[in-house]
Amino acid sequence: MIGWMQQNNKYLVWTIWIATIAFIGAGFVGWGSYSFGSNRSTIAKVGNIEIDKSKFDMTYGQMYTYYNSLLQGELDDEKAKEMGLLNQAFKIIKTQAQLLNLADEFGIIVSDSELANQLQQLEIFSKNGQFSREIYDDYLKANRITSKNFEAMLRDEMRANKLTSLFRFEPSPFEINIIKTALGISNNVAFEVITAEQINNTIDEDELKKYWEETKTQYLTKPLYTLEILWTDTKGYTPTQEEIEAYYRENNHNYIDTNNTPLSLDEVKHIVVKDIQIQKSKRDAQINYVKWKNEEINGTKQITIEENNELLTPEIWEDIASIQTNEITKPKIVNNKYVSVKLINKKDIRVMTYKEAKPLVVKDYEKIALEQKLDALAQEILKDTNRLQKPYQKPLTIQSVDTLSPLNHQESFQFVQKLFTNNQEQGIISLPDKRVAYRILSQQLTQIEDDESIAQETTQLKQAVFEDKLIKMLDKRYPTKIYVKGLGSE
Template sequence: MITWMQRHKKWLVITIWISTIAFVGAGFVGWGSYDYGKSSGAVAVVGDRKISVEEYQREYSSLYGQYARAYGNQFNQEMAKKIGLPEAAVNLAIQKNLILSYADDLGLTVTDEDIAKELVKMPAFIKDGKFDKELYIRVLTQNGTTAVAYEKSLKRDLLLQKVESLFDINPSSNEVNNLSKLLFAQDDLSIQILDPKSIKIDYDDTILRDYWNINKIKYMSTNSYELAISKLPFVTVSPTEDELKEHYSKFKTDYKKEDGKIKSFEEAKDDMIKVLSIKATKKDALKKYLALKKDEMKFDATTVIFEDKLPFSAENINEIKTATVGDVLKPFEGTDGFSIVKLIKKIDPKPLAFAMAKDMVKADYLDIKRSEKINNIAKEAMKDFKGEHLGFVSRTSIDKIKGLNPNEAYGFLNKLFMSKEKEGRIDLGEKVVLYKINSSKLGTDTTTQEKSVKDILLRLQKEELMTSLIKNLENRYEVTSSLDNKE
């Protein structure tokens, strides 16, 4: 999932030229995502504008919230770092401040009246049909911010909107009509679907072993590590009511609901006990770590583990990979307790024995042979292609493509209407579709689609304009970022 998210990160980011007025109750979650030192420091400087840690955190929280809503409990801080969300938040803040610097040069401003007009429209601050100042202050306090900070961020957003309004465009009805006809063009189509899974390949252990002997270098073990390990399961503490209340008064902002609001004392009780149990166990683990480091205690066991089987977090695995032989590493927190690890030996990759590599060898051998057969079948079929005649299809004719699931059909039709060839093959992961376009025609009755087409055209034109503007502004204003100094 991480790879997919990295590939599709761009569409989850709220682009700067779209109005981004913060919605109270969802936009002030402070995850402590990146260590930029003191909160008064600048994350980056764009022209004469400084990007504060607070502003960076706002962008990070917004992006994090998008992924959290899309993936639920699967998404966490570790995954956010892997896909580069902290860097994306910094870059987003820089791009916004390039636009804001441009607004400064144009002499655009946001008045107190502009801010007031926006505030009185926000449902979060409305009581009995009108803006309520006490409710406004209370909601902001519950979300860990102040009126000054919130109105400052609101002012930035309104200024961005003013720049955005300078690029308002309105495609002509002729442009929309012509694009609609093109997007909803239809092809009279014949196809043949080839599925490698339906192709039988004969093989036995002798054939697979011969293939393995030739390709041994492809089937290597991962790095492995000889480790001495001691474990401490989590202890269960039983704090008094007074101790819990004292803890809650100091750390209540750490206990938040999914919507970002702080949990009540009763709601946070179980979480607090868990946190205190982890702290107590960590204290014991640190004592044991010092004793093990001084050889005053013995490790529980010694074992050799392949890198891809290490039962630790990615951060902890990296500590093992970069450690020096003989190092005793500080306790690793896991799902059931803490582990203290000593690196005894690093073992380089080596070719896997046939028995260990057999499943991978079989899969590769079958893929290659099936691919060869598919290519031969496709080559012969295209000499005098007949296929199944589907009649006229458009980009939306997913149900007409029998033998493909909806995702495959969508992918095929999308590639078909992007292709310049009247006949050929389209690869869809495992399956291959041979096709022949017998004739084509432009879309006719596209009236019902023209609104969505106009929206698409507006978005594409505005994105192109704003992307060009940002590139120009990057050469106009000096940008320095503390991210450049981080490893």
């Protein structure tokens, strides 16, 4: 099931339509765990729209529960990471933010009365056919969200829905006939697959150096920072049992498991102790910061590290980027300790030497050389008149789902789609680390009569093409700034 989701996740969540739903009111309550290493409340900005961490938390938690139900309760944090659930959730709210920017340009709004009416119609908050304030409040508490934030999210979804309701995809008779013709075509095809295993990809050192000389400006060092660091330990304070119990009572909503079930004090006592120590040590860290600025004490040690080294959090690296030489950042938490940082020196990026860059150059050049050799071998096969004469065991159509050995299922799908979307009788189709040389030996046209099914497929095709173009336009029109590490990577 996990494998299927990974291969098909673009069909599950990479659409603008899910961004107009975002699971609000669907009844999902649950939380996986993740960490950004940052406590900032705004995790990204898309155009003029800021993405709040609480909104991301809710979307991620609800997606976690949704997929957990599909996997019959077997989803854990490791599987969620394998599925890329973090970035799936981010992509949903990023796309919604892009739509909201567009809605702003079009002047699309949702009135208070529309919002109230929609809220009262959500079945999850209904009891005996009426809106229940008690159920609503329990839902907010379970999701750790205020009514103000929840209703702001619901308003956003309604605005995005108003925008997407303007899009129409009903096909014309001419479009239906085109799709009927395309689906009725079948090809008898001969093909050969060339794989990386067939290629001798030994690298010539002179050719490698030549490639580096031509591309060396692409191989740059990261900025180097010489920093003086002052750590303030948090373990010097030992809280009493009364303090521990009082702190837990006031903050027990923060101590829950992945099913949103409160954890007992015995289960989280060691965490509560650390939280109290961090709270109590904050004043010590601020005092040390002032003393260091006044040159009454020295830093703990001096180090030279690359920019964004994981010794420090992304938030602290942002602080370092904003200070001048010999200035000091305010104390912040790293691994249960407070740290302040003085900028001693910064070495800007430079072009790497050949020796420094060689591991990266080899990796890039091997890929380029492999692609070139695959192309050359495929051309040889195509020019050989004695090859590509025996057709595949049955005609292929654009809807063929066969696995065409030695291609896997996904590669077979890509080959068939590319075969039917070009007008070449013979040619070469490129796949990752593979090439397919092909020749169409004959072609047939079958008349398809199922107009209703064709109309549905035509509508889906129009929607997919529109969606692809729209998302590309939105990406250009409303650029995304990400403020926390670990988001936005594919």
